[in-house]
Amino acid sequence: MYDVTVVLVAGGAPSTAVAPIEVFNSAGILWNELYGQPAHPLFRLQTVSLDGRAVQTGFGLHLDPDGCIDDVGNTDLIVLAAVGVDIASAAPAHACLYPWLRHWHRQGTWIAGACAGTALIAESGLLDDQVATTHWGVVETCRRRYPRVRWQPERILTEANHVVCGGGVYAAVDLSLYLVEKCYGHRIALQTAKALVLETPRTWQIGYAAEPPNASHGDERIAQAQEWLFRHFDQPLSINRLAAQACMSPRNFGRRFKTATGQTPMAYVHQLRINVARQLLESERRTVQEVSGAVGYGDVTYFRELFRQQTGMSPQAYRRRYAIGPTQKTVLEGLDSEC
Structure with a gap:
């Protein structure tokens, strides 16, 4: 079983936090229950905020975490919810998050973020010299603020150096299903998608969906x-x-x-x-x-x-x-x- 930590942040789209929670909590459970089979939970999930307090999203919804980031004792995946479009204000407001992300990344933990949440990963330095995507509406801001990142906003998903980024708000679904597949294979990801009546993971915001093989290197x-x-x-x-x-x-x-x-x-x-x-x-x-x-x-x-x-x-x-x-x-x- 994999331990997943979803980091709740203020000001963004609540679906970028709720969608991963639903996908990971459904994997191995919902499909089985619908077909009368024993449930086999595949992920152990916890939610945290920077200080353990409730966060208010950009749409007025309050989300209560299980604890704060310092309470995390073990995690295999960290998923960051999205901040709002004002990256210049959001980035310094989450200063305590970045050393925490770097610590877990050094331990081999996968880091993931969707929409403007990818800006927080970029702020930590984990995307320097790597391919990444983000919401098209903030990509120019991100290019100016994080010039070392190879931004590719036409892609829905990118993976580089144990970091997975999702492009838009609803790319949080694609990102979560993609991580389910990385952990448990294609069939489990498809069962999870079917049980939730979701499309299989897309990786491009334009054209066909396909995970580009071997796209992370220095040439x-x-x-x-x-x-x-x-x-x-x-x-x-x-x-x-x-x-x-x-x-x-x-x-x-x-x-x-x-x-x-x-x-x-x-x-x-x-x-x-x-x-x-x-x-x-x-x-x-x-x-x-x-x-x-x-x-x-x-x-x-x-x-x-x-x-x-x-x-x-x-x-x-x-x-x-x-x-x-x-x-x-x-x-x-x-x-x-x-x-």
Whole structure:
């Protein structure tokens, strides 16, 4: 069982605190209860504020914590709720939070924040030289205040150096489901999402949802090439085209790309495309051929072969196992037996 600490802060959106509480408290419990199975709690959750007192959110809702940050004796995950849009006032008001975050990060604890809560993580220095996202409305403020952070507001989720950031207010849901998957795997995350009638985690605020593989490293030129790939993965791609985007020779690009990511450029492209295909098969009603075309493969037979290599099953079998469809919706009377 993982210990999760949700840090309540004043002035922000209450859903950025409540959504993680609901997701983590539902994992292993709600799905099982709906299907008449024994509940197996997977997370032990506590809520804290800076001083242990109730906080008032930006919408007038008061949230009472279990204690203060200094009461935390053990935690595997820390999730920060969002502050308001006035980052210049909110950041210094939470000064005691930053050494506490750095302490737990050094212990190996994962740190997560959604919306403007990512500014508090940036203020602690944990995002220096790392990729991060935040709400589009505060990103320019964050860029000025935290110039060392590689802000990518077009992404809903980012992960770097044991820190996960969510872009908007409701990205708190995506962030929480993403962390459930990291802890217990894809099937538990999907069950949690289905039980709460939520979509599976998205990671982009534009375009398709896909978790970019191996995106955290120190090669800026390769990182820029990856960012281009995330937006154009469905187009015809070759090593020559990718190298040209990076203004490098194909040989040098291939060498640096593999050093940075651990994969050849085209292996990386295939992994990115299959990740997108998984999301489409889980959440949309497109045919396998339509999914194949949507992720950049005109040859559906080749797509099926690649999909099986990376997931261990065919696209059809994957959809039957993981899709959120009409046959898997839970009703209060007469639970559907096909799931």
